[in-house]
Amino acid sequence: MAPLADLYQVSMAYGHWRAGRHRAPAAAELFFRRPPFRGSFALGAGLAEGLRGLRAFRFSAADVAYLRSVLPSTTDDAFFDYLATLDASEVTVTAIPEGSVVFPRVPFLQVKGPLLVVQLLETTLLCLVNYASLVATNAARFRLLAGPDMKLMEMGLRRAQGPDGALSASKYSYIGGFDCTSNILAGKLYGIPVRGTIAHSFVMSFRCLEEVQPRDLLPRAGGDPVDLAGLAVSWLQRVCDLLQTPPSKANQGELAAFVSYAVTFPCDFQGLLDTYCVRRSGLPNFCAVALALHQLGYQAIGVRLDSGDLAQQSKEIREVFRACGAHFQVPWFGTIPIAVSNDISEQSLEEFRREGSEIDMIGIGTNLVTCPLQPSLGCVYKLVEVNGSPCLKLTEDEEKMTIPGMKAIYRLYDAAGHPFMDLMALEEEPSPSAGQELGIHVLGQLGETTKVIPSTVEPLHRTYFRDGQVCEPLPSLPEVRTHAQVSLSLLSPAHRRLHEPQPYPVAVTERLHRLFLELRQGSH
Amino acid sequence: MAPLADLYQVSMAYGHWRAGRHRAPAAAELFFRRPPFRGSFALGAGLAEGLRGLRAFRFSAADVAYLRSVLPSTTDDAFFDYLATLDASEVTVTAIPEGSVVFPRVPFLQVKGPLLVVQLLETTLLCLVNYASLVATNAARFRLLAGPDMKLMEMGLRRAQGPDGALSASKYSYIGGFDCTSNILAGKLYGIPVRGTIAHSFVMSFRCLEEVQPRDLLPRAGGDPVDLAGLAVSWLQRVCDLLQTPPSKANQGELAAFVSYAVTFPCDFQGLLDTYCVRRSGLPNFCAVALALHQLGYQAIGVRLDSGDLAQQSKEIREVFRACGAHFQVPWFGTIPIAVSNDISEQSLEEFRREGSEIDMIGIGTNLVTCPLQPSLGCVYKLVEVNGSPCLKLTEDEEKMTIPGMKAIYRLYDAAGHPFMDLMALEEEPSPSAGQELGIHVLGQLGETTKVIPSTVEPLHRTYFRDGQVCEPLPSLPEVRTHAQVSLSLLSPAHRRLHEPQPYPVAVTERLHRLFLELRQGSH
Structure with missing residues (x-):
């Protein structure tokens, strides 16, 4: 230099x-x-x-x-x-x-x-x-606001002062108490744990189930491949019955994206719930795919929410997870980690605490790296x-x-x-x-x-x-x-x-x- | 990359x-x-x-x-x-x-x-x-607030998100309408005009005139070298008489720093007025050295203020410059450029405009590069x-x-x-x-x-x-x-x-x- x-x-x-x-x-x-x-x-x-x-x-x-x-x-x-x-x-x-x-x-x-x-x-x-x-x-x-158990992820790469500003942000956020970063280069250069979720653009890139290729998945314990798309569709019906929401309101492109992601990452399946309507589309679609995966021996690792009232929605989502877990006898379903993002600030964390929430992980970008x-x-x-x-x-x-x-x-x-x-x-x-x-x-x-x-x-x-x-x-x-x-x-x-x-x-x-x-x- | x-x-x-x-x-x-x-x-x-x-x-x-x-x-x-x-x-x-x-x-x-x-x-x-x-x-x-004639200098190197953030700040501030940067590397890499002034630490590093080495300066038009320190001391007396301020209040270290800078950069002499008291020390010391330089055929290029009420002080300084120019018959003295810095924001520029000022150049760091x-x-x-x-x-x-x-x-x-x-x-x-x-x-x-x-x-x-x-x-x-x-x-x-x-x-x-x-x- x-x-x-x-x-x-x-x-x-x-x-x-x-x-x-x-x-x-x-x-x-x-x-x-x-x-x-x-x-x-x-x-x-x-x-x-x-x-x-x-x-x-x-x-x-x-x-x-x-x-x-x-x-x-x-x-x-x-x-x-x-x-x-x-x-x-x-x-x-x-x-x-x-x-x-x-x-x-x-x-x-x-x-x-x-x-x-x-x-x-x-x-x-x-x-x-x-x-x-x-x-x-x-x-x-x-970190002080979130308490010691909340997972905190730095995701400010695109809001920092260019690539090096972003790397500094990843490194020093980690020092300050964050758990991981979304920035691959920071992971590679500094050994900071990297994490990632699914993005809106992935969900939006699908229109219908016919686009999902491949759709077959081998059960974890072995056996013949199963058409995950078909299985998810049948689970969607059962989930929608339980949640009393019409299956027609669950966006087909979103379901396709979830199925595609699940076939690709069966051990690391996660859902992004708010590309369309959380309650009537994102949540039933996620539960359907996660339950289909479960039937094949795989466990979903989480969901993310990126808009709306995050604390309130996290509680509703937790209730749905618990209801599904109880109804379909899948005990781990009630504890699926819920991650949130979307312009999270200190004030957001204070609100989460005040209102109570079921949030397990928080992704913070702008308000972390630019220190407004x-x-x-x-x-x-x-x-x-x-x-x-x-x-x-x-x-x-x-x-x-x-x-x-x-x-x-x-x-x-x-x-x-x-x-x-x-x-x-x-x-x-x-x-x-x-x-x-x-x-x-x-x-x-x-x-x-x-x-x-x-x-x-x-x-x-x-x-x-x-x-x-x-x-x-x-x-x-x-x-x-x-x-x-x-x-x-x-x-x-x-x-x-x-x-x-x-x-x-x-x-x-x-x-x-x-x-x-x-x-x-x-x-x- | x-x-x-x-x-x-x-x-x-x-x-x-x-x-x-x-x-x-x-x-x-x-x-x-x-x-x-x-x-x-x-x-x-x-x-x-x-x-x-x-x-x-x-x-x-x-x-x-x-x-x-x-x-x-x-x-x-x-x-x-x-x-x-x-x-x-x-x-x-x-x-x-x-x-x-x-x-x-x-x-x-x-x-x-x-x-x-x-x-x-x-x-x-x-x-x-x-x-x-x-x-x-x-x-x-x-730039819109300052108007087209004000010189604007970017000086955010030390407040940006690391070296590359600072380089981006220099480059894009220039695109946005700034005239120059203090950042040498930005000048070298992008060809942006670089400017610099004298700093408090330079002024503070002097205690007395005896420390000034060398102190002789050749008159611009030729002739024998002249002891600028001695000349400045005699001018300080005359300036203090005019301004009705005791020469004993003019800090000797500051005078030494100005003399040293003037001997080093006779064609580019500038003063930083607020290391000690502007009115009783910085200003008389600057005028003394600038008038001594003038006697040898050199013209000072400016002063900078880095604390206090900048608009108000600029007007007082302009008055002193005009008074010195008139009294000592040095016409250019009244128009010596006045630069200011110190946490300048949009609000500062609005205040300068509202109150009126004699400011010719503004250096902006934090509020430019971090966009608070x-x-x-x-x-x-x-x-x-x-x-x-x-x-x-x-x-x-x-x-x-x-x-x-x-x-x-x-x-x-x-x-x-x-x-x-x-x-x-x-x-x-x-x-x-x-x-x-x-x-x-x-x-x-x-x-x-x-x-x-x-x-x-x-x-x-x-x-x-x-x-x-x-x-x-x-x-x-x-x-x-x-x-x-x-x-x-x-x-x-x-x-x-x-x-x-x-x-x-x-x-x-x-x-x-x-x-x-x-x-x-x-x-x-």
Whole structure:
């Protein structure tokens, strides 16, 4: 991958180079300012890809030639030669492990190295972390709402920002707690479980049973092939009698599509119920084919609904399944999994819970991958130290102020095992100790000193990148996913809840606070 | 690029193959159902990339091996052999030219070919068209709001869905009417003009003037090098006297950063005014350095503001520039371009217009590339004909109904040259004639026949892809961009306006309407 950069960053790099400051030791931090989706937390993600971006960080001859064409003609040639030699081999990166819960203002990535390279890495890192963390957080919220047993499937391929946006969406939704994706490429590249159902276009491509080829199916236990279409037609009559709906209202093309699918995938038969009328067509047709299959020893694996009142329909469908199961003495019929899709949002999940539903699986596309509640996490990357001097950005906008200096970050836990505060300290300060009182200043009320006694103190950052190489083993995707669920489960309910959560306090030590005051003093 | 597909599409493909229907002639259409952002129109974009996706459409050996691992183990081996032979060489694609204004329900891409391939192309095409059209439309709205003279810069690299999402954002924002991007890679790959300014981190990396190296600058007209830092300090005193602000409040690090940037880019000097206090630091420092440069024969090219009340500040800054220009007799000083950024939205542009402003250039990131007002266009891809039979999807959701059959699409213009209706006809119908009365049925009020007399009739689709090749010359990016502006300019003001526009009518011919009624009848 070519370095991702905005033009001004290369202009600045030239400025530093001209000034002979390009190798000045510098440190930058990556963090977000406000928790997304009006919650209290985010999931930090994108670290592994960011590290890959660091390893690949290099300007090719073509990159350099292009930059030469867009920078002012007065730019010194030697600068371009220098650019061609750059890599990230002198950069050190520490970070909070991928998939951890992270909070506003707390750096979840720290970069140290020569000023020029540290600045040039800004966009690469932001671009790889920003959306990753946003969509992982969004997925985690869906998981929290759906509860641990609901199957959640990501199906946003066609709504993402192109193919790579879609792949990121699949990967980071999985990290955030989804079970599977519809995206084959994501399955192939990342090993995420892929799932699929039948689509309206398949159903619509059939007009009548005569189109079904082949229609014979071997019984599972062996024996002569049976005409599944004929069998389904006779079952349709029995189902319609039971459901008291006229067989003439069951769409023949739909029945043909179901039969064709069942002959093709006898062990994986599933139905899409809403191409025509659910109650009078989709449901009787599905039951007929599933019962015909059952007669041959096969078990249908599910149905999907893609329109209408999903919760209400799921209950009606469950009733029909139970009635069929009881009447035709097919016990498993009552528990056929019901999947739903169609613009599912957090609000939909809340409604399902409120109204009650018989839904077993939810497919989410647009509202997962585009994060409409907040389509950008707004991570920023700020210099905090250059040449041994801490940097402070003081603007008229308090929220845009930075916390200066190279820091160590601690998460403080209470006696119940819940994290209750993240604490930023100067790197050279001794680590706080469990069970000992600390004087700290909470961001947002910096003027006051607060005393806290943590039961446990966890240093949050690990060193992931040094000397051009990843120096800490990176967990697998399923490991990151598990870590995310553990990290979320530790949160106190007040911080974890999605609506009006208690804001999670982030604090600085006395010494960091003093440094901040001194710098602020000095800049006026 | 490997084919983009959801698993169910491959399952369906297997279904068609098993049934011997995989080569049945089929046709599908791509369209959206509702206009985005509560406007009346969208810009259709992504065609060239979609065509590239078609040319590259092929399952590699690795793709096939992966599919073998995820499809049911009962899947016939010969199917995988068949998959490995597939390409798009039998597919024909017609489309509305890229960058055209398009309306809901009107197909802007039509695909014909063997059923199996036509269905498999669904996700590739949707993935490449959906976001492209969305962000182009978003950009077009910003352009309409900003007026033709405002410079608009895309700067969403770090807020997009990863690197490729960002590249798409740059390309399609340009098509929609933006002037330039900050993204170097987009400049390199697509030839889009790139622009850059100075960043807070550059300003913050300086503490004092002593850090500025080198500080000498040759006057433009020749002569001995001059210490720009010293010159700037003397100008700072004069500027502060004029502005009645104490020089001690002008941040020394900021002055150093400006001097350093000016020495580095004397012909391209620009200032970022809000790292510290705009009025007492950024503005005097910028004026001092710009006037020092002017003394040596160089002209500053602009300033940028990234926080606070941008419109109000721009007016204050303009006043200061004019005052400096008049007092120090530097006429061009009054017209130094003022650029703004910081979470600019449509609402911001409306406020700028309402309050008046002196803004010359606007940089937009998040609200351009993530399209928060509607983060997905929701394009769909629907089969309309299989084996010579038109398909109809009738669901309980009227909006989700499809219009059956292979169609020709016409745009009807009134005497003033404004398009007033898009008309879908059956492919085999004769083209409507200009000046002749037509009986049509408008979608949404299908029951009534309406008479219209178009002054001009434009067939909208061209054939772009046939026999595996692109068969129509594709315009360059600047040509697409120009076409988009022309297409927008033809819209009547009532359809073009962004808030509560008059909905643009889309109609079907009498014959298409009859076909629709017959099919609906037949499906009950």
